[in-house]
Every structure is written in C-alpha cells, then in structure tokens.
Amino acid sequence: MTKTSKPGRPRTAGRTATTGRTDRAARPQEAGAVTGAGISRQLFIQATQALGAVLAFEYPADAVLSRHFRDNRELGHRDRGFIAEAVYGVLRRLRWLRRLAGAEATPRMLLLAWFARGEGWPMRNFEGLVSATESDWLASVKAADAGEMSLAERVDLPDWLAERLLQQMDEAELVALAHGLNRPAPLDLRVNLLKADRDAVLAQLQAGGVAAEPGRLSPQAIRLAAKPALQKHPLFLDGSFEVQDEGSQLLGLLVQPRRGELVVDFCAGAGGKTLQLGALMRSTGRLYAFDVSDKRLAKLKPRMARAGLSNVHPVLIAHEADAKVKRLAGKADRVLVDAPCTGLGTLRRNPDLKWRQSPAAVEEMVAKQGAILAAAARLVRPGGRLVYATCSLLAEENDAIVDAFLAAHPGFAQLSAQDILDKQGVVVATGERLRLMPHVHDTDGFFAAVMERRAEA
Numbered sequence: 001m002t003k004t005s006k007p008g009r010p011r012t013a014g015r016t017a018t019t020g021r022t023d024r025a026a027r028p029q030e031a032g033a034v035t036g037a038g039i040s041r042q043l044f045i046q047a048t049q050a051l052g053a054v055l056a057f058e059y060p061a062d063a064v065l066s067r068h069f070r071d072n073r074e075l076g077h078r079d080r081g082f083i084a085e086a087v088y089g090v091l092r093r094l095r096w097l098r099r100l101a102g103a104e105a106t107p108r109m110l111l112l113a114w115f116a117r118g119e120g121w122p123m124r125n126f127e128g129l130v131s132a133t134e135s136d137w138l139a140s141v142k143a144a145d146a147g148e149m150s151l152a153e154r155v156d157l158p159d160w161l162a163e164r165l166l167q168q169m170d171e172a173e174l175v176a177l178a179h180g181l182n183r184p185a186p187l188d189l190r191v192n193l194l195k196a197d198r199d200a201v202l203a204q205l206q207a208g209g210v211a212a213e214p215g216r217l218s219p220q221a222i223r224l225a226a227k228p229a230l231q232k233h234p235l236f237l238d239g240s241f242e243v244q245d246e247g248s249q250l251l252g253l254l255v256q257p258r259r260g261e262l263v264v265d266f267c268a269g270a271g272g273k274t275l276q277l278g279a280l281m282r283s284t285g286r287l288y289a290f291d292v293s294d295k296r297l298a299k300l301k302p303r304m305a306r307a308g309l310s311n312v313h314p315v316l317i318a319h320e321a322d323a324k325v326k327r328l329a330g331k332a333d334r335v336l337v338d339a340p341c342t343g344l345g346t347l348r349r350n351p352d353l354k355w356r357q358s359p360a361a362v363e364e365m366v367a368k369q370g371a372i373l374a375a376a377a378r379l380v381r382p383g384g385r386l387v388y389a390t391c392s393l394l395a396e397e398n399d400a401i402v403d404a405f406l407a408a409h410p411g412f413a414q415l416s417a418q419d420i421l422d423k424q425g426v427v428v429a430t431g432e433r434l435r436l437m438p439h440v441h442d443t444d445g446f447f448a449a450v451m452e453r454r455a456e457a
C-alpha cells in the first residue's frame with residue numbers, strides 16, 4: 001500500500017497552477033555560480049537531493065518536493081520549477097534512463113542522463129556542472145543505444161501494469177496511451193458559473209497576458225497555454241475560477257444536480273467536484289461532502305467560501321457505514337462516488353504513482369471501492385441517480401466494480417453517459433460509460449458509470 005499522508009500539496013510544475021514553468025530563456029541565477037546551461041552547481045545539487053528523496057518512493061513525489069522546498073526556502077520560484085520539472089522528467093522515463101545510465105545509476109547520473117537525452121542538452125550545457133570523468137561518461141550516454149527493450153520498458157511502465165493494460169487494449173494503443181501519460185498535463189480551469197461566465201473570465205485572463213482558450217469538452221473549462229502562478233490572481237481570489245482538469249469537469253456534468261436537490265459527494269476530498277456540483281445547484285438545496293480525511297475536508301472549507309457556496313455541508317465520516325451516512329438512506333436525489341483509486345489515469349501529473357502502486361494495492365482498492373459503492377447506493381432515493389467514477393485506467397477498478405454492483409443490485413439500471421453529455425452539448429464520443437484517455441481526449445484518464453435507482457426499487 002502506498003503512503004498518502006502528505007506534508008502538504010506542493011506547488012510543482014507537475015501539478016498545480018501555483019508554480020510557473022521554468023522559463024528557459026530566464027533560467028535561475030538564484031543559487032550560486034552559473035554554468036553552461038544557466039544552472040548553478042548548487043541548484044543541480046538541490047535537484048539531485050530532491051530526486052534522491054523522491055526515488056525512495058516512500059511518500060508521494062509532490063509531498064516530498066513540497067517538503068524539500070519548505071526545507072530550502074532560499075530556492076526561488078524558478079528554481080523550484082526547474083527542480084520539479086527535472087524530477088518529474090526522470091520519473092516519467094525511469095526505465096529508459098536506467099537502460100541508458102545503468103541499472104544502478106545514482107540520482108545524479110539519472111538527472112544528467114535526463115538532461116542529455118530527455119532534454120537534449122548539448123555537451124556545452126554541462127560545462128561547470130560535471131567533472132572530466134563525468135563528462136566522458138555523459139558523452140557515452142549521449143551516444144548510447146538503449147538496446148533491445150521489452151514493451152513495458154519501451155512505454156516506461158512497470159511490467160505488471162503493462163501486462164494488465166495489454167489485457168484491455170492492443171500494443172499500438174498501449175504505446176499511444178503511455179506516450180500520452182508521459183507528457184506533462186496542461187493547466188485547466190473551471191469557471192464558477194455562480195460568479196462569472198466563461199467568456200468574461202477568458203477575456204480578463206487574456207487581457208492580463210495569460211494565454212488561454214476555451215476547453216474543448218466542458219462548457220465550463222478554460223485551458224491555459226502555460227502554467228502561470230494563479231494563486232494571487234484576482235479572479236482566483238474572488239472565486240471566479242478553480243483549477244480542475246477538464247475531464248474531471250465531465251463527472252460533475254454526469255451527476256447533473258439541480259436546484260434545491262439533496263446531493264451527496266461521498267468521497268469529496270478537498271472538494272474538486274463538490275465545488276462544481278454546488279455551483280450547478282446554484283448554491284441551493286443541500287450538498288453533503290463526505291470524506292474520511294479531515295485534512296482533505298479542511299481544505300474544502302476555504303474553497304467553499306471563495307466560491308460563494310452556502311449549500312455545502314462537509315461531514316467527516318469514520319468509514320462508509322458510519323451512522324452519519326445511514327441517516328440519509330433513501331433520501332438523496334444524486335450521489336457521486338468519486339472513489340479512492342490507484343490514480344493511474346493521472347500519471348501525467350503524478351508519474352511516481354506508476355512506480356509506487358502494486359498489484360496488492362490494486363486488490364486493496366478494489367475491495368474498498370465495492371464497499372463504498374454499495375454503501376453510497378443506499379442513500380439514493382427511488383428514481384435518483386448514482387455516479388461511480390475513478391481516475392484509474394484499470395478495468396478491475398472500473399467496469400468490474402460497476403458490473404458486480406449492477407449484478408448484485410437489480411434495483412439499479414445503467415443510464416447512458418453519452419446521452420447525458422449529448423443533451424448538455426458536450427461533444428465527446430464515449431459510449432454508455434465515460435472513458436477519457438490522455439492520448440485521445442488530452443485529459444487525465446477518467447472512468448464513470450451512471451446508474452439510476454428504479455422508481456419502484
């Protein structure tokens with residue numbers, strides 16, 4: 001089981017709006033003498049240390065980086081961006097880099113190999129960074145052929161994961177998927193329709209020099225061309241937008257809550273989807289945000305306030321069978337189960353997950369997902385809607401959970417995700433169940449199934 005406790009969310013180039021990408025033309029000069037690449041030795045050492053800590057795979061990479069930045073406050077915004085990008089780059093291509101740099105390569109060797117081959121730095125960029133011996137070694141890495149690689153090595157996935165995905169898709173699709181997963185994610189915003197409309201937010205962002213365009217799938221989405229720091233942007237502070245992957249926004253549209261309804265976001269976390277549901281309800285009715293993590297729910301509270309939502313009720317539960325849950329049996333118009341999962345659909349943002357997850361962790365997740373879905377289903381009133389969603393790519397966590405649920409609960413029938421989205425003007429070919437993939441939709445990987453409790457059930 002992977003550890004998920006975090007020292008805090010990082011502000012890394014890999015994840016959030018709050019770190020601007022390193023601007024190559026203006027590389028950091030903030031930590032000592034500058035070398036051929038415009039990188040100081042000291043900064044390179046920092047990146048090596050951060051990578052070494054991340055490669056222990058004891059905690060999520062974002063949490064480790066966050067801690068590293070807290071412990072090294074002298075690092076400027078660009079330095080942090082540089083370190084985060086380098087670490088995420090290595091994590092994405094770890095198997096390939098180990099092929100090139102050797103199975104026993106140290107974090108420093110992996111970083112050097114990443115810059116030489118992944119980023120394509122010419123040798124002059126390493127001047128001042130490496131010794132003469134390292135320089136010879138690097139020249140050999142630059143010329144090296146990775147040799148015969150297995151499919152899993154070529155797509156930079158662990159063997160077990162490549163094998164499972166190959167049971168769901170052919171080799172060509174796996175290669176395309178892995179390619180999509182190995183690219184950094186864009187930064188998407190969701191406009192809070194309670195406060196603003198998309199065109200107005202877009203115009204204001206553009207006027208402020210932020211390159212942005214309307215999202216292609218969600219009518220509430222804006223996609224940014226880069227990753228500017230937005231934490232202090234007036235439109236963020238006044239709740240006009242939140243950061244939310246465009247694919248994730250489609251899940252809220254599948255729930256499709258209406259004014260005045262009683263809605264339950266069963267696994268609300270820090271409220272990414274709660275905020276969207278609350279706005280769709282126009283801040284009316286009652287929206288319960290359940291979660292077992294008080295830390296995550298605590299993060300939801302300031303976000304609710306910023307978004308201007310007064311209909312959200314965060315509720316800490318001990319587990320899915322908590323008495324606080326049971327009180328709502330048969331009462332909810334809509335229930336969303338955004339289930340805890342392996343998160344393998346988010347490898348663009350969390351590339352360490354592929355190395356930290358395991359078959360045993362999947363098994364544990366599957367048991368939890370089935371139990372949560374069954375418990376959440378009890379809250380749905382006759383005629384009400386239940387949405388099961390994950391950001392996993394694995395059939396065990398997706399179709400298998402829903403198939404087993406439907407088989408055991410004849411009182412529920414599946415609704416077509418395609419029809420629900422079509423009726424809201426969302427143009428995406430998805431089928432009965434929503435399946436979003438990075439290489440097809442340029443979103444994180446998401447799965448969702450929509451079910452309705454029969455009126456007589």
Ligand SMILES: C[S@@+](CC[C@H](N)C(=O)[O-])C[C@H]1O[C@@H](n2cnc3c(N)ncnc32)[C@H](O)[C@@H]1O
Nearest residue numbers: 267268269271272273291292293320338339340
């Ligand atoms: C995928 S995350 C939710 C993300 C969130 N919906 C969002 O959009 O930001 C899954 C959440 O399920 C919570 N969780 C885990 N076990 C749970 C349980 N038994 N009942 C309710 N929530 C649970 C986790 O704490 C985690 O916050």
